[in-house]
Amino acid sequence: MTRTLLTGNAAAAWGARLAEADYVPAFPITPQTEIIELLAEWMQRGAMAGRIVMLESEHSMLTAAGAAAATGVRVFTATSSQGLLYAMEMLYTVAGWRVPLVLVNVSRGLAAPITLEPDHNDVLAVRDSGFLQFHCATCQEALDGVLLAYRLAEDARVRLPVMVNMDGFYLSFTREPVRLPEPEQVRRFLPPFDPETLYFRAGAPRSQGVAVLGGAQYSYFRYEAHLASLGALRVFEEAAAEFARLFGRSYAPLETFHTADAEFAFVMLGAFATKAKQAVLRLREAGWRIGLVRPRLLRPFPAQALVEALGGLRGIAVIDQNLSTGMGGVLCSEIGAALLRAGARPVVAGYVGGLGGRDIPVEEFFEMARETKAAAEAGRCPPTRLLYTEEELRQTRALQAIAMAE
Amino acid sequence: MFRVRFHGRGGQGVKTASRVLGTALFHAGFEVQDAPRYGAERRGAPIFAYVRADRQPIFERGVIVRPDLVVVVDDTLLTLPAAAVLQGIAPHTLLLVHSAQPAEALRAKLKAPGQLVTIAPREVAATGLQPQGAMMTVGAAARLLGVVPRQALESAAGEELAALPAKLRQRSLALTLDGFDGVEAPGGPVRELPAEPAEDYDRPRWIALPFEDARIASPTIYGAGTSMLSKTGLWRVQRPVIDRERCRRCVWVCGTYCPDNAIAADAGGYPVIDYDHCKGCMICLVNCPSHAIAAVVESQAREAAAAGDAP
Numbered sequence: 001m002t003r004t005l006l007t008g009n010a011a012a013a014w015g016a017r018l019a020e021a022d023y024v025p026a027f028p029i030t031p032q033t034e035i036i037e038l039l040a041e042w043m044q045r046g047a048m049a050g051r052i053v054m055l056e057s058e059h060s061m062l063t064a065a066g067a068a069a070a071t072g073v074r075v076f077t078a079t080s081s082q083g084l085l086y087a088m089e090m091l092y093t094v095a096g097w098r099v100p101l102v103l104v105n106v107s108r109g110l111a112a113p114i115t116l117e118p119d120h121n122d123v124l125a126v127r128d129s130g131f132l133q134f135h136c137a138t139c140q141e142a143l144d145g146v147l148l149a150y151r152l153a154e155d156a157r158v159r160l161p162v163m164v165n166m167d168g169f170y171l172s173f174t175r176e177p178v179r180l181p182e183p184e185q186v187r188r189f190l191p192p193f194d195p196e197t198l199y200f201r202a203g204a205p206r207s208q209g210v211a212v213l214g215g216a217q218y219s220y221f222r223y224e225a226h227l228a229s230l231g232a233l234r235v236f237e238e239a240a241a242e243f244a245r246l247f248g249r250s251y252a253p254l255e256t257f258h259t260a261d262a263e264f265a266f267v268m269l270g271a272f273a274t275k276a277k278q279a280v281l282r283l284r285e286a287g288w289r290i291g292l293v294r295p296r297l298l299r300p301f302p303a304q305a306l307v308e309a310l311g312g313l314r315g316i317a318v319i320d321q322n323l324s325t326g327m328g329g330v331l332c333s334e335i336g337a338a339l340l341r342a343g344a345r346p347v348v349a350g351y352v353g354g355l356g357g358r359d360i361p362v363e364e365f366f367e368m369a370r371e372t373k374a375a376a377e378a379g380r381c382p383p384t385r386l387l388y389t390e391e392e393l394r395q396t397r398a399l400q401a402i403a404m405a406e
Numbered sequence: 407m408f409r410v411r412f413h414g415r416g417g418q419g420v421k422t423a424s425r426v427l428g429t430a431l432f433h434a435g436f437e438v439q440d441a442p443r444y445g446a447e448r449r450g451a452p453i454f455a456y457v458r459a460d461r462q463p464i465f466e467r468g469v470i471v472r473p474d475l476v477v478v479v480d481d482t483l484l485t486l487p488a489a490a491v492l493q494g495i496a497p498h499t500l501l502l503v504h505s506a507q508p509a510e511a512l513r514a515k516l517k518a519p520g521q522l523v524t525i526a527p528r529e530v531a532a533t534g535l536q537p538q539g540a541m542m543t544v545g546a547a548a549r550l551l552g553v554v555p556r557q558a559l560e561s562a563a564g565e566e567l568a569a570l571p572a573k574l575r576q577r578s579l580a581l582t583l584d585g586f587d588g589v590e591a592p593g594g595p596v597r598e599l600p601a602e603p604a605e606d607y608d609r610p611r612w613i614a615l616p617f618e619d620a621r622i623a624s625p626t627i628y629g630a631g632t633s634m635l636s637k638t639g640l641w642r643v644q645r646p647v648i649d650r651e652r653c654r655r656c657v658w659v660c661g662t663y664c665p666d667n668a669i670a671a672d673a674g675g676y677p678v679i680d681y682d683h684c685k686g687c688m689i690c691l692v693n694c695p696s697h698a699i700a701a702v703v704e705s706q707a708r709e710a711a712a713a714g715d716a717p
Contacts, residue, residue, distance in 0.1 A: 005425075005432055005440070113625035116445055170467050174441040175428060271467055278465035279604070286604040359468055363607045390611040404629035405622050 001185075001247075006178040008171030009034035011139040012078065012104045012164065014178075015146025017048045018186040019102070021076035024052040025064035030116055031168035032080040032106040039076075058087040065101050066094030069161075070208060072195025074150065075101035080168065081108035081122045088126060094161055095130025095225065097209050099198065100153030101161045102146055103131070107270070108168040109356040117357025118168040120269060120322040124330050126163070130225050132232055133298040135269045136166040137255070140178045141296070144249060147181075147190055151239040154193050158232045160225065167271040169357060181247055189246050233300045253302040256309055258284060259291035264372055265310060266365065267293045268319040269331060272354050276319070279365030290369055295331075303338040310335070311344030315376035317368045321354035328352065328384040347376040353387035360387065407460040408436075408551060408598055409470045412544075413491045414479035415643065417449040419540035422566055423479065424455035426544050426582065429562035430554045431459040439464050450641035450686060452489035459551075473499055475596045477547045479540045481505035482705055484516060486640055492516065498597045502550060502589075504543040521593040523550065525585060541578045545585025552595025559586055634683070638666070642686030645707045648677055652698035660690040660699070 320329025
């Protein structure tokens with residue numbers, strides 16, 4: 001097992017290569033393009049078997065991905081932001097076909113205004129599509145996540161497409177040490193895909209994704225997909241246990257960091273959670289009992305594990321790198337609902353930050369911890385805070401003056 | 407933890423240089439994180455890259471606000487506010503500048519609070535980009551950290567430059583090692599800044615964002631021609647210069663081909679280049695039927711202008 005420096009994009013491409021994906025429908029978009037460039041290069045020089053095809057849009061790309069998966073081959077694809085949303089219709093459709101494939105989404109904020117830098121509104125916009133969602137915080141997770149995703153997607157008890165999400169720039173273009181597993185070992189974890197009933201062929205006609213009217217059949221298929229997704233939590237745990245045995249790296253649906261004796265915790269998704277770890281260590285040096293909880297799986301939602309990790313705490317600061325306009329942070333409301341239904345009542349302080357790649361410096365984590373503690377002492381959940389500083393508004397004002405928007 | 411920030415221009419090999427340092431530190435047994443930072447810029451635009459290295463897992467990401475070492479591959483960026491080269495530098499920060507100017511003079515000019523070390527350029531390439539400068543500078547940066555063995559740097563440069571043609575690779579490798587051998591820091595190697603304590607920190611000056619109506623709060627630029635305020639001419643590393651003797655005043659040719667609309671006709675019908683916005687792409691030079699446009703290295707053109715000679 002070689003340990004080498006890889007970007008998140010290269011790590012994801014290695015995941016597809018080691019999974020021996022047969023077919024890669026592709027379309028370029030920043031900050032994802034490096035993934036398909038690498039796969040194209042490897043396939044061109046014969047380092048990777050399989051076929052990469054450039055489609056004319058992400059909508060066609062997802063259609064091709066779903067159709068190919070229905071024939072029983074192993075499919076990999078990747079996109080980002082606007083591209084993911086352009087494919088929106090087909091995300092729901094291929095999930096409804098109940099075909100397994102793995103899509104890497106490299107998160108990037110959505111237009112308008114247009115940006116290249118990350119937040120999670122793209123991946124959360126497709127939250128309810130039927131795709132399972134695995135969220136990465138390191139480049140290693142981007143590689144391992146792809147392997148785990150295939151196990152999950154192809155399991156007969158699941159058979160749903162899986163999305164592996166990583167943050168643009170902060171992972172996609174950032175190199176850090178990654179252990180590259182040996183192909184032989186990966187084959188033991190992920191044997192060739194057994195498509196069972198997936199053999200869509202011209203010579204064996206069948207109707208796929210049929211029309212149903214009246215609601216009863218529609219509901220049946222939707223409910224079944226939901227049940228398969230819920231059941232995927234257990235399948236994930238099984239796969240992760242085997243992964244840990246083979247590769248020595250453990251992936252619970254939730255990552256917990258210094259939570260054993262914690263009174264408080266930060267809760268967040270993705271690569272910015274790495275910054276929260278730094279804050280946790282510094283705060284602990286100053287006497288705080290604080291930790292971090294980071295969901296790796298968002299769909300299926302690990303509600304029970306979240307309640308177990310957070311239910312007994314005095315206060316939690318949920319930091320959403322997304323904004324549901326007119327409501328607040330998506331993760332905060334989902335966690336709030338899970339805690340309420342379980343009868344657990346830590347004080348929940350909601351924060352929205354990191355939109356369009358806005359930095360969250362360590363001082364802001366310290367301040368969020370301080371506010372959450374004060375809220376816990378007062379016994380009241382504070383209103384959601386949108387992280388923004390005086391200096392940021394001053395900079396915006398200077399640009400507005402140029403734009404004559406005054 | 408070592409926090410190193412690289413500054414240069416697109417096309418100068420800054421990303422490659424930062425990767426050479428990242429890989430060298432990785433070979434020296436460090437945990438490493440390296441990344442380039444760019445948006446929609448192109449050749450010649452200021453870009454930066456960063457490298458972090460620690461003996462334990464790194465729990466930081468993104469921009470480096472408090473660098474221990476700032477590596478400047480192109481000294482024309484020092485006076486360019488948009489490049490933000492001096493952002494967050496503190497008394498412990500070591501500034502390494504690829505420049506022919508003497509270190510003490512440069513330090514005084516910049517009012518740098520800490521140590522400043524220069525490494526002199528070997529030559530200026532005709533393209534004005536000096537891509538070899540990045541390699542020499544990264545060699546020097548590795549030396550200044552005081553923790554990278556020469557052998558680790560050599561093998562890192564070999565790996566990161568593997569895709570180059572053999573001759574260029576060998577030359578780049580030699581320059582990297584020259585940079586390593588040819589630098590000294592009288593004030594000692596780069597010092598790591600201790601972590602900020604959680605008891606005593608600068609509290610963020612958060613505000614409750616006021617509601618503003620959509621006329622203000624929509625991403626609309628109401629003023630016309632505001633892109634004139636963005637001096638993209640600062641990206642230029644080569645300057646097109648028109649020879650009036652040869653020019654046949656067919657300004658519709660160069661003026662039409664110019665992708666930035668930076669060429670207009672003067673009263674006499676001669677083309678005039680708007681150097682505030684010419685990015686130096688040289689498309690005008692390629693298309694000029696009478697070969698009346700020459701490419702001059704921008705830094706030399708500026709020096710000549712400062713000395714009173716016409717560009």
